[in-house]
Amino acid sequence: MITSNTQFSAVSGALSDLKGERISIQDIIDTVLQINNMKSKTLAKMKSNACYNPSEVGVVPLKSLYVDMTYQRIIRLQKLINKLRKLEGYDMYSAGVVDVAIRPSGDSYVWDGLRRCIMAGLCGLTHVKSSQFVHPMNATNENCQKQEARYFKSRNADQESMKAEEIFKSEVVYGEPQSLKLLKLIKNCRLDIEGLNPGGRVFGGFVEVRDNYFKKDNIEEEYFIESSNIIQEIYPKEVISGYLLTGLAYLLIKNENSDISYSTEELVEALRNYASINQKQTDLIRGRLAGNARGSIAYLIARRVLRDNNGLINSLGLDEEPMN
Secondary structure: OOOOOOOHHHHHHHHHOOOOOOEEHHHHHHHHHOOOOHHHHHOOOOEEOOOOOOOOOOEEEHHHEEEOOOOOOOOOHHHHHHHHHHHOEEOHHHHOOEEEEEOOOOOEEEEEOHHHHHHHHHOOOOEEEEEEEEOOOOOOHHHHHHHHHHHHHHHHOOOOOOOHHHHHHHHHHOOOHHHHHHHHHHHHOOEEOOOOOOOOEEEEOHHHHHHHHHOOOOOOHHHHHHHHHHHHHHOOOOOEEHHHHHHHHHHHHHHHOOOOOOOHHHHHHHHHHHHHHOOOHHHHHOOOEOOEHHHHHHHHHHHHHOOOOOOHHHHOOOOOHHHO
């Protein structure tokens, strides 16, 4: 069992936070089935047209399958239930086969098809049909993870439902150089995304940070780090806004190059005073421009927080009218 709690919200939370390199898929299924009213109400009308022959080549028992969550997407239980309701159960034809990798240990890992396995189990199936490949016997566990993550990303990255953060997670596992560089930045900023830096502060706006780190007129690492340190000091509990992180980093660059600049201490003090009244990060970035988020947020900080009249606002090159 993943958790012994029988409340839907608790199980859903446990599954969305699931981590580990060797998780039993049957344990996931059993954890969901123990939820109050899950069998008697939620799944009562679900059915399956599957009739897998356990002796057929490729048909495997669910209890023999594992999943490596280091590269998999978050399990969203309500989304799975909604899909089952829409299909009125498990349809073997639309489900097709699940993809399984057999590691040198002999364990079978589902690298694509985790959700289909869970849905099959919730509808009473004990077996699923699989397509299998075998890792070389000399492959290390890390080699296996990288190969499976590469296949996973290749299979799923073009799907609209796969978030940029989830693609990034799989790219990190198989060692994509640019993603590893971005992970280094995230760690140096003491931040976390998709559980890749446990202990770091979770942040949103991943794409905004990624794009501004790699674009032609990029924001360098040192400014992201200073921005993160300031935000974490001013807002010690909230999820960090990637938009504020990027906008403040951009302001730090512009401030450094201004004829009359503000000290870090002056900036922090002004932010602290502002946050004592406007307590959410969204209060500060409200009104940003969609086409120029970092520049407009830098402008808003300069105007709302610093109340600048030293030329910093002018250096940002934004007209006052669209920012009102």
